[in-house]
Amino acid sequence: MGAEAKRAEEWADVTPDAARRLVTAAVQAFAERGYHATTTRDIAGRAGMSPAALYIHYKTKEELLYQISGVGHRLALDILRRAREGDGSPAERLAEAVRTFVRWHAEHHTTARVVQYELGALGEEHHDEIVGLRRDSDAAVRAIIEDGVATGDFDVPDVRGTTLAVLSLCIDVARWFSADGKRTPGEVGELYAGLVLRMVGYAGQE
Amino acid sequence: MGAEAKRAEEWADVTPDAARRLVTAAVQAFAERGYHATTTRDIAGRAGMSPAALYIHYKTKEELLYQISGVGHRLALDILRRAREGDGSPAERLAEAVRTFVRWHAEHHTTARVVQYELGALGEEHHDEIVGLRRDSDAAVRAIIEDGVATGDFDVPDVRGTTLAVLSLCIDVARWFSADGKRTPGEVGELYAGLVLRMVGYAGQE
DNA sequence: CGCGAAGGTGAGCAAGCGCTTAGGGTGCGG
DNA sequence: CCGCACCCTAAGCGCTTGCTCACCTTCGCG
Numbered sequence A, B: 001m002g003a004e005a006k007r008a009e010e011w012a013d014v015t016p017d018a019a020r021r022l023v024t025a026a027v028q029a030f031a032e033r034g035y036h037a038t039t040t041r042d043i044a045g046r047a048g049m050s051p052a053a054l055y056i057h058y059k060t061k062e063e064l065l066y067q068i069s070g071v072g073h074r075l076a077l078d079i080l081r082r083a084r085e086g087d088g089s090p091a092e093r094l095a096e097a098v099r100t101f102v103r104w105h106a107e108h109h110t111t112a113r114v115v116q117y118e119l120g121a122l123g124e125e126h127h128d129e130i131v132g133l134r135r136d137s138d139a140a141v142r143a144i145i146e147d148g149v150a151t152g153d154f155d156v157p158d159v160r161g162t163t164l165a166v167l168s169l170c171i172d173v174a175r176w177f178s179a180d181g182k183r184t185p186g187e188v189g190e191l192y193a194g195l196v197l198r199m200v201g202y203a204g205q206e
Numbered sequence C: 001c002g003c004g005a006a007g008g009t010g011a012g013c014a015a016g017c018g019c020t021t022a023g024g025g026t027g028c029g030g
Numbered sequence D: 001c002c003g004c005a006c007c008c009t010a011a012g013c014g015c016t017t018g019c020t021c022a023c024c025t026t027c028g029c030g
Helices: A003-010 A017-033 A040-046 A051-057 A061-085 A090-107 A109-117 A124-151 A159-171 A185-199 B003-010 B017-033 B040-046 B051-057 B061-085 B090-107 B109-117 B124-151 B159-171 B185-199
Strands: none
Touching (some): A003 A017, A017 A051, A017 A061, A017 A109, A061 A109, A124 A159, A185 B159, B003 B017, B061 B109, B090 B109, B090 B159, B090 B185, B124 B159
16 A cells, blocks of 8 residues: 555545545655744645635634644544453563554654654644543553552552653654655564563563 | 743853844744744744844854754753763763763753754754764763673673664654643653663663 | 525735844954 | 954835635536
């Protein structure tokens, strides 16, 4: 599947077609240059429209960012929630969480870059809502680690700090990952899952 | 030492006084809002000058960012080089590298945020130069890890990938660290040093 | 066919941007 | 005391920005 097809699928439930084209164009532009350095003319141009057409579908440029950030954060949270609620040992669930979370950040690194590094550009209300979703993500990972500590599989002196570090490590993949690097998203996910199991002091076979 | 005094000391070798005031003002503004969202009027205002005064000391706004980025990267590289060339076992040197590198990112999180997350705003030439410094940082950390693998103290299947992950973990501290959080820079450094030793499979007493 | 809703355009407004220019203190060597 | 180098300001230039407005097309439906 080509990069363009993947982008289209990712935003499949944004309708109508013109709005979706605007979102995908905005994601690319924001990821390349950052929110503030991107102009509405650039977004509209990439979507094949005049600058004015943008405002038929979105009230402001910030609302476009909010849409992207909202969808992205809910997707990321879903990944972590599914891993937490899965069956298997804490180690298996933590590894699965990291594997899929990291793979998403690598595979959709353009979207992820916007989602993770442009929240400061959101308006106050939108920002607060997104921060809530981020707290939920933190809680999901922390729950898995706490499970592992309870069963004695993990050895973690500072659960909150370690949770923070694990999430931070995974999120930062969006910053450095490049599609033309030598690692595939799957390989990075696998590498990171192993590293995180070590961070929580899991002594099982690797 | 107050936050302001610490900022002044950090940029002590930028002269004359007016230029230093501009740099510290720019660091604060860039860290709060990002490079592109910051205006030259804002920077000059924080430094207590008229907008035109900025251009007596710096040719462009980008040159200010370049100055900040250059000084910051050289400082970070120094920290890692000193740790690599220090004496002690690989584990001690790696722990020291992470401890001081992380503490710097937490203590100077405003500067670090600009240094680590605004390089995309640099002009092409400046960008290339800074990327060179970052490669050197990577090499310094990798050297310590390779030492540990050679002595058998570390167990690292993928040295390049693990180096990348360790640096990524430390750098991202600049994004989430807040001065009014409950952890001190020293505590975060200590926590992270322990986590990194686990990541490289160090089995020594912790 | 007539018509209204939906989705688009070209032109352009007010505001704010990075940066320049002409000129005004201020202090220091001769 | 002069003159000059240095640092600074007020004003503003040319341009780009986010966004609006008057108007045009396309199309499903009675």
